[in-house]
Amino acid sequence: MTGTLILVRHGQSEWNLKNLFTGWRNPDLTEQGIEEARATGRALKAAGILPDLYYTSALRRAQHTLDLMLEEMGIENLTITRNVALNERDYGDLSGLNKDDARARWGEEQVHVWRRSYDVPPPGGESLKDTAARTLPYYEAEILPRLKQGKTALIAAHGNSLRALVMAIEGLSPEEILAREIATGEPTLYRIGPDGKLVERVVL
Numbered sequence: 001m002t003g004t005l006i007l008v009r010h011g012q013s014e015w016n017l018k019n020l021f022t023g024w025r026n027p028d029l030t031e032q033g034i035e036e037a038r039a040t041g042r043a044l045k046a047a048g049i050l051p052d053l054y055y056t057s058a059l060r061r062a063q064h065t066l067d068l069m070l071e072e073m074g075i076e077n078l079t080i081t082r083n084v085a086l087n088e089r090d091y092g093d094l095s096g097l098n099k100d101d102a103r104a105r106w107g108e109e110q111v112h113v114w115r116r117s118y119d120v121p122p123p124g125g126e127s128l129k130d131t132a133a134r135t136l137p138y139y140e141a142e143i144l145p146r147l148k149q150g151k152t153a154l155i156a157a158h159g160n161s162l163r164a165l166v167m168a169i170e171g172l173s174p175e176e177i178l179a180r181e182i183a184t185g186e187p188t189l190y191r192i193g194p195d196g197k198l199v200e201r202v203v204l
């Protein structure tokens, strides 16, 4: 029996719209983000997906995304597990800065290294490797054992915490994962075998 894992990046946030580094800051969704979350909820419902388990981060944009999806899926009376392990990577001193202003100040190349290198953290923040070091142990301890039992789990989280999971689940190299962009509201669905290994990635 295979388990099912659905990863969803939160809908567009107010700071995505303003082009600001967000990290652990806590803006809510925009109107567009609300509609992206609702559309993903409708798509999961249309695909006949009914999760047993629901996880999100400690940040509003991901929690709100999950709430809107559940509303569209008509799911009530459930337990949602929130954990900081699923938070976006901490952007440190860049948090709240405009991404174009940062490029003008530090140069295109340096900002790209901070955003998309595997193990170079932005000043005072977390690299993707640092993010994986908290996201993966949480996934392996709390979520993977349930997938191995054949359960369906839905995770609403963030671009870089989800990248850390995608890298491990698909067995991607640092180069491969850094080339993978996850759009706001985008769902990724995996079937996971009883041995915890990836069986297939399903495109919704």
Ligand SMILES: O=C(O)[C@H](O)COP(=O)(O)O
Residues within 6 Å of the ligand: 020, 021, 022, 023, 088, 091, 115, 158, 159, 160
């Ligand atoms: O925290 C942020 O600013 C975004 O959610 C992700 O930003 P990135 O695409 O620069 O990693």
